[in-house]
Amino acid sequence: MKILVTVKRIPDPDEPLKFSGGVLDTSAVKWVPNTFDEYAMETALRLAEHVGGSQRLAEVIVMSICPAGQRQHVTQFLAMGGDRAVVVDHDDRALDAQTVAEAIAAVWKRESCDLLIAGKLAQDMEGNEVAQRAAALLGLPQATFAATVAWDREAGSLTVGREVDDGVESKKIPLPAVVSVDLRVVLPHSVKNGATPDDHAYQEGPRLASLRGITMAKRKKVDVVSLADLGVEAKNTSPIVHAEPPPPRPPGQIVESVDELVEKLATEAKVL
């Protein structure tokens, strides 16, 4: 079993955005891994490891498209427990979602993967499309917005609890397949692999890299390839031509009591 986990570098979401000449200026941002991709990595590791046993059930390959010299986020994922990495050396900002999906599909085929796990969206551009596109290009079934994942190793399938608008959908997909993860997948009991005891409670959230993990990450194999090596043409068919901050809300007022609040909602805002 080979699991491919994709990670996008994004500008630190806690830092203010910089607008310059009608576009977003990302020339001096601090790059961090997309949070949903950290959840994807945690999901992959929980599937791959046998808590209480010794064998590893899957190899976890980390993939990112980024300038090869700016891959701290990849190193971080290796330190979390990824086995090795493939870095596609290209400025990801210049590529559209289709190109990214084509690169993922190409790496998938090169590595003969069985499962792609991705974050449901990147917090910067919020496209929410790359995992689905990759699944379509590979002709695979998909389970997006996963809150729970249970792996049936004998049947070679996953049963995924998906966050949908009116509740949680249970979807069973045969492997090979694509999964995109939502935030509840990192709750203590969300991922089952049939080897780790079902009642094992993971620590909530994506794991932090251990000191040993950080040391080991430096020795793990990282293949650096180009889009051309993968037979993928770089393109951007949906460029952003303008960016601006949203209009500010008019300043509000502090009220002193519930009675004043209700009075103002009724007579001033007219919403009661």
Place this chain on the structure above:
Amino acid sequence: MSTVLFIVETHQGKAATASLHGITCAARVAAAHGAELALLVLGADDTAARQVAAEGYGAAKVLAGVHEALGTFTAEAYGDAIAEVARATGAIAVGATATSSSRDALPRAAAMLRAPLVSEVVAVQDAGLLRRPVAAGRALVDTKIEAAPYLFTVRASEFPAAEASAAAPVETVAVGDPDPRGAQVLGIERTESARPPLTEAKVIVSGGRGMGSGENFKHLEALADLLGAAVGASRAATDAGMVPADLQVGQTGKVVAPDLYIAVGISGAIQHLAGMKGSKVIVAINKDPEAPIFQVADYGLVAKWEDTLPRLTELVRARRTAEA
């Protein structure tokens, strides 16, 4: 004449409210291109398509895409069908409201069509120039598209609902051979509620980590029921398991824009603000005067919910009683 295609989701045989808002956006896309608007309804039979056609919604026609594999929604089969209909009709743009289903299926169709997709459109600036929010609502960006076709999803809260018009003609459209690729939907665990859905409610009462426990949400529910409101929650509250995740409002949950949004015990993390900043009137009740929620609130009350919710509920009840 070129065609803009809009996929209408149906609920109990009728167009879903969220889709009606999306139709308005699609009509603007069509107008910008000088194209006609066609609605596409997919399913195992054409009953829903005929219902939609009877209401018209200003569309030139309604296409019924019928196949047994479309009886239950799967992204795999729907993605195939949407791509096939887009090819067959030569549509220049294909849209749908940004629901969990369209966000699941449309990117698949886009990949098969090698087409760009613009997610969560909030404004149509021009032909092939669509505005959408990014980075948790901290920026609005305009995406320029010259390719045809392109796909788009619509943020329902930014457009008024399309109204019924003269009936539109129904045409059957071939959907090819949609293939679920072995995927099986085992069922949906619905969050049962007598309250309106979050994305449709005119009033939302939302609680955050400050509520302390899921048990305490009953105080919000009592207020919500008096107001005919939906109950929402911040990610901090859903992460802590106080309430189900589908109540979550924010970048990672639902995007809402009701007439009145009452945030109780919610600090106002950027990702939460991204989901409710479009609300017409925002009320924040929080004991921490420094909470960022106060920066977007029209009315802020610095107080503990324990000291305010009972009185607020009482006053609202008195108003309701006086009205009745």
